[in-house]
Amino acid sequence: MLQTADKIDCFSLPSDESGDGNTTYFDVPQPAKPLRVLHLEDDDQDAELVQTTLIHSGGSYVFTRVQSREEFQAAITNQEFDLILSDYGLGDFDGLTALRQIRRISADIPFILVSGTIGEEQAIESLKSGATDYILKTRLARLPAAIDRALKEMAERISRRKAETERQMMEIQLRQAQKLESIGRLAAGVAHEINTPTQYIGDNIMFIRDSLGELMSPLRLFGQLVQAARDNKLDPELLDSAEAAIKTADLDYLMEEMPKAVEQSLQGVDRVTKIVRAMKEFSHPGAAEKTKVDLNHCIDSTLTVARNEWKYVANLVTDFDPNLPPVTCLPGEFNQVILNLIINAAHAIGDTLNPQTSEKGTITVRTRQDGDWVEVRIGDTGSGIPEAARAKIFEPFFTTKSVGKGTGQGLAIARSVIVDKHGGTIRFETELGKGTTFIIRIPISSKGERQMPVQESNQHIQGNSHS
Ligand SMILES: Nc1ncnc2c1ncn2[C@@H]1O[C@H](COP(=O)(O)OP(=O)(O)O)[C@@H](O)[C@H]1O
């Protein structure tokens, strides 16, 4: 006779069905190890019947039998099990309650109801609550197969989850890698962008230094002239040398050029400041949570840091909605999407340019509010997307570019950021030989947030400005 909460070791021949040769699952019982079964049953005869049925089926089991709520509680708190078998009605306790308790702790452990009385409705109810299966005591022969199936399903579930976790990890790593890669290439571009104004600031300051040197002599003579005039001792020799000094210094020229040099230097400093600020805004370090941002400004910063990527092939036309309300988004990730689309647009234009003529293409970036949504359009006058590629461009690793130019990650990341992380959409319109426009739509706010208009620049053209 079986005792309450008694452990009975029942080693029989190792089952050849419990393992499928796949031994990588971390918490799936191995064939060599006996299956640890928690058996909730208040009838001694039934308990014995169930356990002997299993032993005779050829498996290897360690049973822990419990009969009441308290014993069940104690067992699941203190021990680990591979499987739970439970009667349906148990005096003041019942299988369904036991099932709900265990599901709060573990979603995976197989739970099979073994009952003499279970009706169709109860059976459905138990499956809804997370039972793996139910077996009538009159049909106990089905039990070993049901256990096998339950264990296999659990193994599959765990391995699916593991694969999904691995996929997510890989996606995060890829995104990180792409971000690093683009920051690397942007850094080179930004260095170049900063180098140009820094150079002419330096040239201008050297010009101002030399000019000041040339001004010294006339200024000194000017002082002597004033003194001589006051003392009434103005002699022609002093006048002659003052006149000569003015001529030598070419005062007219200096008076015209020096203010220009100062002005240009200040513009250069402005330019450097703008680039550095844009770089900071582009990367948005630490903005892991959605924040309300001025999307026009975000896009403008991204265009500035990416300028070296497009300026040789395209003029840029921005057409920003001046009344665009702040948009709730992940600014760092959103900027990465804009960057990916701009680089693609520049590549598509670059492919079609005639090296003989210096004519550039056009990239147009447009923002608009459309009800509760914001729409961003990035259009290019490039090659267009060939029919055969259209269905694949959002797939990870799909690229038509040479190694070093493309990795096929740009649009896959764009879709994941826009669709999965912002609940938006991304699509494109394309015509071979004419160009492509990518259209992004994201909701302006998450939940009925107040919307305030933002002041932003209207249409303006970049790309022909100094470089
Ligand atoms: N604006 C565009 N014009 C033409 N083709 C494009 C454009 N954007 C993307 N594509 C096509 O989609 C492919 C995938 O783009 P993407 O995911 O950014 O990867 P990558 O740019 O590294 O190739 C590109 O190789 C290109 O063939």
Ligand SMILES: [Mg+2]
């Ligand atoms: Mg790309």
